[in-house]
Amino acid sequence: MELHEPELREVPVTAVLAALADDVRLQIVRALAEGGEYACGTFEFGVSKATRSHHLKVLREAGLTRTRVAGTSRCVRLRREELDRLYPGLLDAVLTAPAHS
Amino acid sequence: MELHEPELREVPVTAVLAALADDVRLQIVRALAEGGEYACGTFEFGVSKATRSHHLKVLREAGLTRTRVAGTSRCVRLRREELDRLYPGLLDAVLTAPAHS
DNA sequence: ACCCATGTTCGACTTTCATCGAACAAGCTC
DNA sequence: GAGCTTGTTCGATGAAAGTCGAACATGGGT
Numbered sequence: 090m091e092l093h094e095p096e097l098r099e100v101p102v103t104a105v106l107a108a109l110a111d112d113v114r115l116q117i118v119r120a121l122a123e124g125g126e127y128a129c130g131t132f133e134f135g136v137s138k139a140t141r142s143h144h145l146k147v148l149r150e151a152g153l154t155r156t157r158v159a160g161t162s163r164c165v166r167l168r169r170e171e172l173d174r175l176y177p178g179l180l181d182a183v184l185t186a187p188a189h190s
Numbered sequence: 191m192e193l194h195e196p197e198l199r200e201v202p203v204t205a206v207l208a209a210l211a212d213d214v215r216l217q218i219v220r221a222l223a224e225g226g227e228y229a230c231g232t233f234e235f236g237v238s239k240a241t242r243s244h245h246l247k248v249l250r251e252a253g254l255t256r257t258r259v260a261g262t263s264r265c266v267r268l269r270r271e272e273l274d275r276l277y278p279g280l281l282d283a284v285l286t287a288p289a290h291s
Numbered sequence: 292a293c294c295c296a297t298g299t300t301c302g303a304c305t306t307t308c309a310t311c312g313a314a315c316a317a318g319c320t321c
Numbered sequence: 322g323a324g325c326t327t328g329t330t331c332g333a334t335g336a337a338a339g340t341c342g343a344a345c346a347t348g349g350g351t
Contacts, residue, residue, distance in 0.1 A: 102287040103211050106329045110207035111339085128297090140340055142299055149337095161297045167202060178279015186203040186277060212309085229327095241310050243329055259300095262318045262327045 097152040097171050108151035109183055114144050118153065121167040122184050127160050129162070198272050206277070209252035210284055222255065222268040222277050223285050229263050236265040 109113060112135050121127055132141055145165060148154045153172065157164040172180050209215060214235050222228055233242055246266060249255045254273065257267040273281050 091333075098288070102284060103213055103216060106207050106211035106284070107338095110204050112204055113339085115204060136280050136339090137341055138301085139342075140296070146299085161346095163298070176283040180285035182277040182280035182283070183203060183207070187199065214309085237309090238311055239328070240312075240330085244309075247329085262316095262326070 092158070094155055094158050095150065095174050097168065100152040101151075102176075104151050105179075105190060108147050108153055111144070111147075113140070114148055115183070117144060117148065118167065121154065121165065122169070122180070126157075126164045126166040127159055128159075128164055130133065140174050192291050193257050193259070194251055195256055198269065198276050201251075202251040203277075205252050206254065206280075209248050209254055212245070212248075214241070214286070215249055218245060218249065219254065219268065219281075220285060221269070222266065223281070227258075227265045227266055227267040229260075234281065 100160065101139050109118065113136055116134050117132060120132065132145075134141070136144075145154070145156070145163075149156055149165075153168060155168055157166075167180075210219065214237055218233060221233065223283050233246075235242070239247075246255070246257070246264075249258055250266075254269060255266050256269055258267075268281075272279065
C-alpha cells in the first residue's frame, strides 16, 4: 500500500481550500487539531466507512494530513507545521471559526 | 435589483472556503485585493459574461465582496476588514500563496 | 488455518457546480 | 425613443464530488 502524500507546495491552493470546504472533512480536521494522532476508526461522523475513507484520502492528497500504517489500521495526523509555514494563518482562521455557520 | 449580501458571521465557513476554492474566483479575489473597487466589466478571465456574473454572485453570497450599483454597471470590492476580523489570516494566507500550484 | 476487524476500492446513484448561449432587464447616449 | 452597453437569469449540458453497499485486501488473534 503506497500512500500518496504530496509536497505541500505542489498542491494548488484551490485544492487545499476545496479539501477544507466540506463539513465532514472540516470536522475531521478539527478533531485532528485537538489530539495529536488519530486512528482512522475513531472517526464517527455519521458517514459510512467508505465515505470516511474517501474524505481521509482527499485530505491526504491535498497535503493536509499524513498517514502512518499500523497493521490494518491507519494513524492520521495534521501537517500543522508545514501548513502554518506555507499558509500562515489559514489553519488557525479555519479552526477558530465558529463551528456552526 | 436587490443584492443579497449576508452578514459574514451567518455564512458557514465551508461556504467561504468553497467560494475561494475555484481558480476563476481566486483570480477575481486577487485582482480585488490589488485595486480598491472594480467594475464588473473589467474582469476578463477567459470566461463568458454569464459565468463571470455567476462567480461574482457566489463571492457576494459568501460574504466576500460587496457590490454597489452604478447605472448599468456594478462596482465590486473586497470586504477585507470584516474578513480579517472574523477570519484573521485567512485572506492573507490565500493571497500570498503562490499563484500557480 | 480460520475468522474477525480495519480500510480501500469499485460501481452506481444523486447532487452539486462550472460553463455557455440566448433571452431578458435596465440604464446611458445621441 | 432607438439602439447600444452592461449584467442577470434561464435552461441545458457536461464534469466533478459526496454517498453508499458490496466486494476485496490485509493483518492480527485464537
